[in-house]
Amino acid sequence: MTAAADSVPLPPEAALAALRDEIDRLDQQILGLLRRRYEVVATLAGSRIKSGSGPLRPGREAMILRRLLAESAGGVPPGAVVRIWHEIISASSALQGGYTVALPARDEAGLLLARDHFGGAIALRPLPSPAAALSALSSGEAQVAILPLPEEGEPPERAWWTALAAPRLQVAARLPFWRPAGYAGPEALAVMPGAPDPSGADRSLLRLETAAAAGRASLLAALEAAGLPALGLQIQREAGHALALAEIEGVVAAGDPRLARLPFAHVVPLGFYAVPASGDPG
Numbered sequence: 001m002t003a004a005a006d007s008v009p010l011p012p013e014a015a016l017a018a019l020r021d022e023i024d025r026l027d028q029q030i031l032g033l034l035r036r037r038y039e040v041v042a043t044l045a046g047s048r049i050k051s052g053s054g055p056l057r058p059g060r061e062a063m064i065l066r067r068l069l070a071e072s073a074g075g076v077p078p079g080a081v082v083r084i085w086h087e088i089i090s091a092s093s094a095l096q097g098g099y100t101v102a103l104p105a106r107d108e109a110g111l112l113l114a115r116d117h118f119g120g121a122i123a124l125r126p127l128p129s130p131a132a133a134l135s136a137l138s139s140g141e142a143q144v145a146i147l148p149l150p151e152e153g154e155p156p157e158r159a160w161w162t163a164l165a166a167p168r169l170q171v172a173a174r175l176p177f178w179r180p181a182g183y184a185g186p187e188a189l190a191v192m193p194g195a196p197d198p199s200g201a202d203r204s205l206l207r208l209e210t211a212a213a214a215g216r217a218s219l220l221a222a223l224e225a226a227g228l229p230a231l232g233l234q235i236q237r238e239a240g241h242a243l244a245l246a247e248i249e250g251v252v253a254a255g256d257p258r259l260a261r262l263p264f265a266h267v268v269p270l271g272f273y274a275v276p277a278s279g280d281p282g
């Protein structure tokens with residue numbers, strides 16, 4: 001029988017001490033489990049069985065968080081589960097050599113989102129602009145760039161996706177991963193070199209180059225006809241042509257036969273991200 005469940009009433013000081021003893025024992029167990037988790041991560045890092053470069057696997061992280069959120073329902077507040085595991089995974093990534101996250105310095109919301117998502121063990125590198133953050137990926141100065149979520153009607157200088165050097169660079173995550181129901185706060189996308197890892201429930205981004213006058217309805221109809229119905233569509237009109245960013249359910253990567261059915265001059269898959277988790281704040 002645990003001290004907390006003891007039916008004999010204790011004087012308040014003794015009751016408090018007994019409950020704190022139990023908290024101390026639980027903390028000890030949590031620490032022991034974390035030690036074992038980090039030993040497994042060290043084995044994984046030392047075995048070199050992980051393909052690709054760097055420790056970060058956004059799809060795998062999303063799968064871990066979805067499972068934990070489902071299993072913790074009703075007991076632990078979901079926001080706490082996500083924050084705790086972001087820190088656990090942050091330290092685990094640092095143990096594997098870590099990585100650097102580049103982001104535009106003036107984007108304070110992006111800085112907060114990145115710190116929450118990547119945890120305290122990962123280096124953030126503020127740079128003057130989204131373009132500078134993307135250049136840091138090319139030079140190897142950073143392994144992830146955090147950029148503002150594209151928005152309909154944004155000014156061209158904010159629309160970093162129009163010049164994203166895909167397939168070399170790909171969108172790989174959407175932040176925040178966890179949102180309480182009705183979340184209307186800031187959002188960001190993570191861009192990384194190479195193909196992202198799927199999470200089992202993902203959404204893809206496609207960049208379409210089309211005629212300057214192409215209408216929204218005709219673009220949507222062409223996507224639908226190719227078997228790629230769009231969840232969202234943003235259009236940037238430039239001199240002589242238009243670029244559209246379509247959000248599609250599932251993973252759409254180069255070689256997908258549906259892409260060949262699209263009647264556009266250029267169709268470039270820009271990567272995909274795990275569908276964020278959402279629910280009651282708990």
Ligand SMILES: O=C(O)C(=O)C[C@]1(C(=O)O)C=C[C@@H](O)C=C1
Pocket residue numbers: 041044050055056057058060061064088089092093096
């Ligand atoms: O599964 C891996 O590849 C790991 O490196 C382990 C781990 C984790 O701690 O769970 C760490 C970093 C990755 O982003 C994903 C998962």
